[in-house]
Amino acid sequence: MITRAFTYLCLLISVNAGAEPYTPADDEIIAKARTINTAHLNQDELMTLLINSQQVGQTELRQGLLKNQLQQRYAQSPTPQIGYMYARVLQREHQFSAALAITDAVLKRDPNHVNTHLLRANMLMVQGDFKAAKQQCLKLLALTAMDVINTCTFDVLSQDGQLAQSYQSLANSITSNKQSDNTRHVLAEMALRLNKPDEALAHIQSLPLKTAPVSLVVLWADIYLAQGNYQKVLNTLPALVNEKQNLEDALLLRLAIAEQHYNDTSLKQWQNLMAQRVALRELRQDSFHANDLAHYYLDINKQPGKALYWAKINWQQAKLNADQQLLTRAQGASL
The missing domain is CATH 1.25.40 (Serine Threonine Protein Phosphatase 5, Tetratricopeptide repeat)
Structure with missing residues (x-):
């Protein structure tokens, strides 16, 4: 299962929507391995690699390298940022227990680490612990913008029997021209679940796919399939x-x-x-x-x-x- 990330970078691409459908060669089956020396990357460079690795065609190429490197660094020096990145990598493999344990340790060291709160809320939500996930979102009060908190909270509530209400509440809480990419992503998911593919597409049609996370591209594809x-x-x-x-x-x-x-x-x-x-x-x-x-x-x-x-x-x-x-x-x- 592809899980949604909370932050990503965006660049513009263009695609030829009117061309004949592309078909692959018969021997194009699975991703080829790539090599990169992660040992010499500093913390910011590792974060850039982690962000880039959630883009289309990249999610499995770097997973093993990132996991091994972050595991080693976390064992040597469990800083909050390294812990957050390591938990992100474990989340991708659905190692939720280990990832949640690390996020707990990170937040004990740095209770104000916003991304770790968001990551923890997302994992709790995926596991169906909606009450705990909502509480995790609310722990962000006074730590980050209300738009981030609303997106986190209504995302959880939409999974807990309040889809229609959450969609309207989130859409009304942030003016459309000020919505973050993640908010647009969440709104599009909700709209598609409400069987409103046209509205879903309207939320994300301005977002570039080339540098978006795979989860958003999957959502984009599901919208067009629904249409x-x-x-x-x-x-x-x-x-x-x-x-x-x-x-x-x-x-x-x-x-x-x-x-x-x-x-x-x-x-x-x-x-x-x-x-x-x-x-x-x-x-x-x-x-x-x-x-x-x-x-x-x-x-x-x-x-x-x-x-x-x-x-x-x-x-x-x-x-x-x-x-x-x-x-x-x-x-x-x-x-």
Whole structure:
């Protein structure tokens, strides 16, 4: 499952929405390894690498390097910023218990570390502990802007049975021209969950995809899929990376779904590439990608038993509304 980050950098890109859909070569299956010497990076450089590593095509290339380096540095000198970065990396692998323990230690050292409060609130929310997540958001009072606190709080409340109210409250609390990228991201998620894809797109259409986190790009793709604009997805996502095998599983899944529904039924390249990626994940019993695997067996290669198997594994890790809906769908399909 791709989890949303709270901060990211944005640059402008352009994509050719009217071109013919791109199809990959048959041997483009999975990301190639890259090498970088992280040992000589200072703390700010590590943070830049961490931020960049959440962009499309980057999330797995640097994960191992970042995790090893931050683990070593945290063991040697557990500063709040190093602890925050290390917890972020662990969160990506759904190692929530370890990540939460580190955020707890960070906040004992520095109770005013805003990003750690936000990260902790997000992890608690993903685990379904909405009361604790809301309390964590409210601990930001007097530490940061009310816009940040409102976004954090209403995000949690929207997962706790108050979606429509939270959407309106958050939208009304911040004028649109002053909304942060993260607020726009949260509002777009809420709008899509309310089955308002046009409104969802309006919230994020000005945000550049090239430097956005994968979670936002996945949301962007889901909006266009909901609108039935499959060509837009097929044209845009491949253009975000130089090497197509670097596309994340969640994005390959959206490409496969778009290709399956596209008016040219002879297109099979993305579906074939996703099938190969799925085979690799299953071989590794890769629970981190359980959400994508469950969707694959529900929406692409319909196998209800496998869909339910992976949906149950996903539910063990994440308990947002979308995870509940995925489990319910898989249970219904397997009847």
